Amino acid sequence: MIDRQKTPPIVDAVHYQLELKLYTHHQLDNGVDVYMIDAGAEDVLQIEWLYKAGNCYESQNLIAATTNYLLRAGTTQHTAYELDEKIDYVGAYVNRGCYNQQAGLTLHCLNKHIDVLLPLIREVLTDSVFPAHELLLYQQNMKQRLSVNLRKSDYVAGRLIDTYLFGEDHPYGRYSSAAAFDLLTREAILAFYDRFYLRGDFQLFVAGKIPVDLLKKLNRYFGDLPISKTNLPTHTICPATQKKFNIQNDPAGIQGAIRIARPFPGRQHPDFLPALVLNTVFGGFFGSRLMNNIREEKGYTYGIHSYLLNLQQTSAWMISTEAGKEVCAVTIKEVYAEMNRICNEPISEEELNLVRNYMMGGLLGDLDGPFQLIARWKNLILNDLPPAHFYRTIDTIRTVNARQLQELAQRYLNPSDFYELVVV
């Protein structure tokens, strides 16, 4: 008979020697940086063209996102339909993405189709025409999608909490509106495209089973594009003065979307890495204190999470949940009670050890495959952090102690510093 009460021996994940396969760095003829991870068994590729063309660079709301979205709307050579047809024909995915600082395209494809796709990508990045009828259709459909989203309390809460933290005029706090969609013009989009794509500044992130001649091909199609240095404009953060908000969004709503947040320094700050550990204990995984108390003990919610926002210039500490309308107030009370507890009592060695192992196991699992590897490196590169930062993260997970975490909590987890929002 086996003893089922007895836990099988484990290797503590904190002892793992984690090695993050380093990218190779190359430059195209025009000086464009290329970061590559060659790994994986499948003949697939992911290539990302990341321009300094995100929301921070726009002088009119939604211009950056619209320009990015309409990159597939047609060129002098091909209509939108012809582009779509060509991309779909080879089973590829060309996704657009516009973030706060960067914007660009991500290609996923089978290696055997790369020769059809690279010239097409070059075409949309250098020869897009932004037809007026495509813009009109985009405006109409985006406004209607927005009207649906505005009926969702979690969507509304996500927008509002960002404006409290950063102010409506900061790219981090700015949000879309029907009026802003109406104000978009083809001229403004063409001007943005001209400055931030045609004469833009971009990097390439490549991952997959890399064919030997890929770099040569990238150079052929993208090594001659003109590059102009693009500096990040400065924006001032204007946080709200009021701290507590109750918003009535849907009179028939039966749940409230709760967001509790405070500003927090960015990735470069020495408190950031230990805060990742503290956050995991507090609300960062299924076994966190918030989950245990508010979901597993009390059943107020399907899920509650806390996290540090992944922004480049600063960050914020956010707690997010949806709870029954009648239990929103007690849910918030319990969140603050957990803040007080983590400030007042040191985390036990047992709990901290579990979190260390969980985080290390998670890192190990995250490094599964070329796309995950490049994602991790990209996050460091975009934040101007050296490869050694990854090992500092591991070090922090292994060595940060309960006293340091308690001090950190006392500095950052004071209920009175937090914005509090409920949208029903």
Add this chain to the structure above:
Amino acid sequence: MITFDRFTLSNGLRVLVHTDISTPMAVVNVLYDVGARDEDPDQTGFAHLFEHLMFGGSLHIPEYDQPLQLAGGENNAYTTNDFTNYYIQLPADNLETAFWLESDRMLSLAFSQKSLAVQQKVVCEEFKEHYLNKPYGDVWSHMRSLAYQVHPYRWMTIGRELAHIEQARLQQVKDFFFKHYTPCNAILVVAGNVHVAQVRALAEKWFGPIPSGTRYQRQLPVEPVQTAPRYKMIQAPVPLDHLCKTWHMTNRLGATYHATDLLTDMLGGSASSRLHQQLVKEQKLFVHIDCYHFGSSDPGLVAIEGKLVEGVSMEKAEQALNEQLNIFKGQQPSEQELEKVKNKTESAIAFEDMSVMSRASSLAYYELLGDAALMNQELSKYAAVTTAQVATVSNELFRSENENTLYYYANPSA
């Protein structure tokens, strides 16, 4: 080509092993052959509620998550209409922890009254979050009950109403467990940095002693062939009208499954697909329109749904959609269009197979269908589909007698 080894323990537990030493991790996937279709019509949502209870402690282990997290692992689970799947990913060195945890909860749960009471509340909040407090959240609850009259696919996995979840009793939880959560009704897949001999030894050690249980004989009511179109009208306080249609299709192992899958890709699902091009971009009648299917174990549904551009009438939108379907039925698609959706499928499979976790759950699912080796035959089955077959299947599918339509009207005062 996904390679695997397979053996069956004397208690009937089927075990599959898929080795991939390029990862330091191991995946342990346990699939139970029970889903929402096996529920009592007066107690819907039970299979899913039960999935939550599987984390509330087992016979010898009061806490499921903690020891796993200590071993550097992560886990989750999901319930479909057809089956329930649990998966763990952890460092391969700690593989035995996963065997210990999974075998103990297959042996028996702790059946805690408190866990039941809390998870009833949690699931009710999940119900509200995803289906009641979301605009259009109830579309599929209406559509399922319209398209299916007797088959249990007529309700969603979350259940028909909150009351069914609130009424669950501990004795029912116990009965459900001993009926369905037994070795002979389960499939175990172990994948990643593992080897067969090691998995066999661990499986014998931890799962071998569990009593086999009785093989569950599924006897579900067969959905009668639909003979006339069905309609339903809903008014709801949403911003835009929504049109949703379904047609009965074959089951996952049916001879026309692959042709059906490919034809839904021709109609929807990508920027160049027919319905998106015609109805969103050319005629500007829909904000978006999608076409997809439920590849379910019992005969499923092909669905087309979309939101109407403000000001467009439901009649006009429906008529335009019908015209597109008539064009599609009237003329065999070109070889090029077929090649396009085959290429898309090939690439989707390649990306899906990149993750060990996804390979493990696919193996479990194909084994549930009858043979894990089916997984490696998919590409050739898609390749064999012809344009003539697509035409035949679409004509069989898109008949008005086979059609269900939900008119979901925006009405601020509803």
